[in-house]
Amino acid sequence: MKKILAVDDSASMRQMVGFTLKKAGFDVTEARDGSEALSIAKQQGFDAVISDVNMPIMDGITLIRELRNLPNYKFTPLLMLTTESGLDKKTEGKAAGATGWIVKPFNPEQLLAVLKKVIR
Amino acid sequence: MSIDLSQFFEVFFEESFEGLDAMESELVNIEPGTEDKETINTIFRAAHSIKGGSGTFGFTSVSDFTHVLETLLDQIRDGQRELTTEYVNLLLKSVDCLRTLLRALQAEETPDLEEANELRGKFEAILGMESTAEPTGSSDAVTEVAKNTYQIDFKPKPHLFKTGNEPLFMISELGELGEIETQAFYDAVPDIHQLHPDECFLSWRFFLTTDKEQSAIEEIFEWVEDDAEITINVCGGIFEDAAALSEENEPLSVQKTATQALVSPAGNKELAKKVESKKSTDSSTSNSIRVGIDKVDSLINMVGELVITQAMLSQIGEQEITESTITALQEGLAQLAHNTRDLQENVMRIRMLPISFVFSRFPRLVRDISQKLNKQVELKLLGEQTELDKTVMEKISDPMVHLVRNSLDHGLEIPERRIAAGKDPVGTVTLNAFHQGGNIVIEIMDDGQGLNTERIRQKAIDNGLIQAHEELSSDEVNELIFMPGFSTADEVSDISGRGVGMDVVRRNIQALNGSVEVSSAPGVGSTFTIRLPLTLAILDGQLVQVAQHTYIIPLISIVESLQIDISKVSRVGKDLDVLRLRDEYIPILRLYDIFDHQGAIEELDKTLLVVVESDNHKVGLLVDDLLAQQQVVIKSLEANYQKVDGISGATILGDGRVSLIVDISGLIKLSGLKRPGSQELLVEQHGTEVA
Numbered sequence: 001m002k003k004i005l006a007v008d009d010s011a012s013m014r015q016m017v018g019f020t021l022k023k024a025g026f027d028v029t030e031a032r033d034g035s036e037a038l039s040i041a042k043q044q045g046f047d048a049v050i051s052d053v054n055m056p057i058m059d060g061i062t063l064i065r066e067l068r069n070l071p072n073y074k075f076t077p078l079l080m081l082t083t084e085s086g087l088d089k090k091t092e093g094k095a096a097g098a099t100g101w102i103v104k105p106f107n108p109e110q111l112l113a114v115l116k117k118v119i120r
Numbered sequence: 121m122s123i124d125l126s127q128f129f130e131v132f133f134e135e136s137f138e139g140l141d142a143m144e145s146e147l148v149n150i151e152p153g154t155e156d157k158e159t160i161n162t163i164f165r166a167a168h169s170i171k172g173g174s175g176t177f178g179f180t181s182v183s184d185f186t187h188v189l190e191t192l193l194d195q196i197r198d199g200q201r202e203l204t205t206e207y208v209n210l211l212l213k214s215v216d217c218l219r220t221l222l223r224a225l226q227a228e229e230t231p232d233l234e235e236a237n238e239l240r241g242k243f244e245a246i247l248g249m250e251s252t253a254e255p256t257g258s259s260d261a262v263t264e265v266a267k268n269t270y271q272i273d274f275k276p277k278p279h280l281f282k283t284g285n286e287p288l289f290m291i292s293e294l295g296e297l298g299e300i301e302t303q304a305f306y307d308a309v310p311d312i313h314q315l316h317p318d319e320c321f322l323s324w325r326f327f328l329t330t331d332k333e334q335s336a337i338e339e340i341f342e343w344v345e346d347d348a349e350i351t352i353n354v355c356g357g358i359f360e361d362a363a364a365l366s367e368e369n370e371p372l373s374v375q376k377t378a379t380q381a382l383v384s385p386a387g388n389k390e391l392a393k394k395v396e397s398k399k400s401t402d403s404s405t406s407n408s409i410r411v412g413i414d415k416v417d418s419l420i421n422m423v424g425e426l427v428i429t430q431a432m433l434s435q436i437g438e439q440e441i442t443e444s445t446i447t448a449l450q451e452g453l454a455q456l457a458h459n460t461r462d463l464q465e466n467v468m469r470i471r472m473l474p475i476s477f478v479f480s481r482f483p484r485l486v487r488d489i490s491q492k493l494n495k496q497v498e499l500k501l502l503g504e505q506t507e508l509d510k511t512v513m514e515k516i517s518d519p520m521v522h523l524v525r526n527s528l529d530h531g532l533e534i535p536e537r538r539i540a541a542g543k544d545p546v547g548t549v550t551l552n553a554f555h556q557g558g559n560i561v562i563e564i565m566d567d568g569q570g571l572n573t574e575r576i577r578q579k580a581i582d583n584g585l586i587q588a589h590e591e592l593s594s595d596e597v598n599e600l601i602f603m604p605g606f607s608t609a610d611e612v613s614d615i616s617g618r619g620v621g622m623d624v625v626r627r628n629i630q631a632l633n634g635s636v637e638v639s640s641a642p643g644v645g646s647t648f649t650i651r652l653p654l655t656l657a658i659l660d661g662q663l664v665q666v667a668q669h670t671y672i673i674p675l676i677s678i679v680e681s682l683q684i685d686i687s688k689v690s691r692v693g694k695d696l697d698v699l700r701l702r703d704e705y706i707p708i709l710r711l712y713d714i715f716d717h718q719g720a721i722e723e724l725d726k727t728l729l730v731v732v733e734s735d736n737h738k739v740g741l742l743v744d745d746l747l748a749q750q751q752v753v754i755k756s757l758e759a760n761y762q763k764v765d766g767i768s769g770a771t772i773l774g775d776g777r778v779s780l781i782v783d784i785s786g787l788i789k790l791s792g793l794k795r796p797g798s799q800e801l802l803v804e805q806h807g808t809e810v811a
Contacts, residue, residue: 010169012132016176020123054168056161068282074318077284083172083190099284100343105175105183108123117343120289 001027002119003044007037007051007063008081017050020108021115034058038066041073048077048119050102053089061089061096068097077118081106125177132173133226137219139166141480144215148483152203160203163211164193170218182221185236188243189214195247207246212484214239267298270337271355272326276348278319285344287320293340298330327355409510411470419466426459468655472507475553475562478517479504482524482551489528496535496546497528503553508560509655515632516562516652519625523564523648524549526622531568531646541643543567555654559634559676562650571640573597579606598638602626630734630785633659633676651676659754661771661781663747664730667717671743672752672771672781679731679738681746684708686725699729699740706731706740709791711782714766720744734784739791741782754781766790 004026008014014030021028029046031037035058037051049067053060060080067073077099082089090101102114143166146159167190174182189211195201217235224231272294276287294300302324309321328337334352341350433452439445479501490497508516532538532547539545552563573594580586580600592600600606604623629636633653640646653659653676661672662681688700689708697708708729712720721727721744729740752771757764757780768783 009165010132010173011135012128012173013169013176015131016123016125016128019128023123052172054165056165075281075284077286081172083168083175094283094343094346097283104172105177107125107176117289117293117340118284118286120292 001025002047003027003029004119005029005031005037005041005046005049005051007031007034007049007055007060009033009052009055013052013081016108017111020111023108024112034060034063034066037063041067042070045072046076048079048115049073050079050081050115052081053093061092061098064093064098065096079114079118129177129226132177133222136170136173136222139170140215140219140222142166144212144484145480147208147212147215148487150203150208152205152208155203157197160193160197164190164197167193179222179225181231181233181236182218182225185214185218185221185240188240188247191247192243210239210242210246214243267329267331268334268354269327269329270334271353272328272337273323273351274326274341274348275323275350276320276344278316278321280320280344280347281318283344283347285347287322287324290340290344291324291326294326294328294337297332297336297340298328300329301327409471409473415466415470419463419470422459422463422466426456426463429455429459468509468658469507471509471511471655471657473510473513474505475508475513475560476501476504478513478520479551479553481517481521485521485524486528486549489525493528494534495528495532497532498546498548500548500550502550506553506555506560507654508553508652509657511656512560512632512652512654515628516634516650519628519636519650520551520562520564522622522625523650524551527564527566527568527646527648531566531570533569537569541569556651559651560654562652564648564650565645566647567645570642570644570646571598571601571638572642573640576600576606595639598640601638602636632656633674635676657754658751659781660749661752662730662749663773663779664711664741664743665745665747666711666715666743667720669715669717670747670773670777670779671711671715672779673730673732673741674768674781674784675749677732677734677784679733681728681730684724684727684729689724697724701731701740704738706738708740708742709787710742712742712744714787714791732784734788737788739784739788741787752779752781 002025004021006014006017006021006028007030008017009032014032018028018030029040029044031040033055034051037049038058041049049064051060051063058066064078064080067076067078078097080089080093080098080101081104082093082101083104090098093101099118100114102111106114143163146163150159167186171183171186171190174180174186192201192207193211196203196207217239221231221233221236274287274290280287291300291302303326305323305325306321308323309315315321330336334354337352341348344350429452433449433456436445436449436452482501483499486497486499527549532549533541533543535545538547548565548567550563550565552565554561577586577592577597577600580597580603581588583606585600585603585606586592602622602625604621606621606623626636629650629652633656635651637649637651638646639649659672660675662675662678664671664673682701684699689697690700691697698705699708700706706729708724710720710722711717712722724742727742727744728746730743730746731738731740752773754769755771757767757770760770764780766783766787767780768786769781770778771781773779
């Protein structure tokens, strides 16, 4: 079973993402902010990380940069959840090592469709 | 796969309201020009989360509105714009507006968008945006066109793998669009010694025959446009003109992202409609409470202890009874009593919430009112972590709002007057909460002008509350403000004096078995002190004997208990006795008479008188004897039987008997001491006669 780390400070988004992925047969771990995600990611491996950008304590861009520098996450798909207005965020995210992005708002089907680009 | 998004709504609403609370409290504290980045970030994040969530869950009215808010906040965050008081005011209004929208959606009603649209217009004017009456729609989903064959050259840069992208998946995805023919070029692959396994040396050329638009292909390579050379050319099919050809021949530039197309609001709109069509069932008040995990853990712990004690006791029960088993039994029972008490305390703690839940609404209130009154006010909150029963908390909020309004309106002076009086132009209102015995004490202090005893006295005389010749101490005069129909403001303002007087405040607090007092010093300020029981479920009671029955009198209302000096008792009217106690006349209520019990002691000098106070009036309750004082658990009579006049509830005593709790103010009414609608005891008029 593929393991996914879902990071979002909003409980409802986290639940929605987590629920969707679990239903699609993924093993999902949830984290509330970048720093929590980073410490979880250091303890166990994941096949993909999906992270929100705006979060307290550590934001998504920093998380992606930190993760990409870890040997275990050199090739791991790191996706960010962003709003359509955040075009410069996409560039910033890519520079930090993001694989791609999912544009908010999205529904469960869209999430899974986008995920297919990096996990099969 | 279909997932019912409505299962996430409740969490979304809850976190959105929390986010709005956070926004509000940050905004209220903000001093434009001195704000720090983290404050703006917190506000931005809250708005951002609400926008993201509402978009995802199909609440377009909320997400459209939050969008403009977010844009402005984003510009402030990036330093493109400075935060002004105007923005703060607008943002605060938006918080209120969003709260209204979300409440309507939560109640599954169609929200009223008038205010939202008005505010949105203002934001758009600030942002210099064109007004968008319609929600910002996204482009349509990928439409099908006639079949084309595309030649796609895909030459990844060596670092492609390090972005986490996988060419194989992209090729598979491409293959899903139509028929595909693939050529791989491996001429760039170096000698095995120079080969870096981390890097990508392969490149590809695809011929894809598909009925999908080019944007569908662009979408696949969207994430790697900077990490590869990609060219997409049409090499077959019918073209209408050369311009289209040349445009499509241009190297891929992803401007119109197809993911945007993915987020077509069609599905969301449907969802919103579904939500709106449901009948509104619940209100916005939540009946659930959040309990800290530590509290639950300690409960489980205690139940564990209880189970152990029970096991121990039942083990003793199985043994033959000897002297040693009796000792063990006694020890076990003591243990059981201990466990039960602990458990009771901890269960009560679950209902306890920090008073910050109430306090948190005051910064905004104080800000709004002080702006309206042109007064400068600093609000200090102390003891925010003091815990209080949730029900009590809900009911104390309104009286507190009234008192704080009063302090701002009548207590604090305008800056000029303060300066003239040699005070700091900024007035201070302090809310303080702390525990004292089994009570919580809430103080509302201001450093204003204090109560004007002369004016209160004059007003009381004008209203006929006191006689002009009556000599009253200043404390007694101050007490008058709690009398019905009293407003100290010279003019009725829209801040306080809304026809709801201090008497209502006092009555509401007394309904919670609490009390409110005022102390004031001219020119220095006034302090209102509210005293409340920590919970409504338990009451400190004085057990009293009336004939063969035991009644409970709430300890908080007892002033004193005494033996009657028969020489000071006079009879007024037909059958009312009053006791002259110091300077007051206390009407004597015979409980046995009111509750119709036979066999009670009727001689006044052989009984005891419990003097109680309610609604500012003292009465003496005649009882046979005083028994123990203890905490009693209140059981509702209305829920278990029916409402009984003069009785506020019942409890079960240690011996299993039911004992009734006396409702003092109800008793006074029942005894006929008070005329309906009158605030004065009849006896006070009689009292002057016998004097």
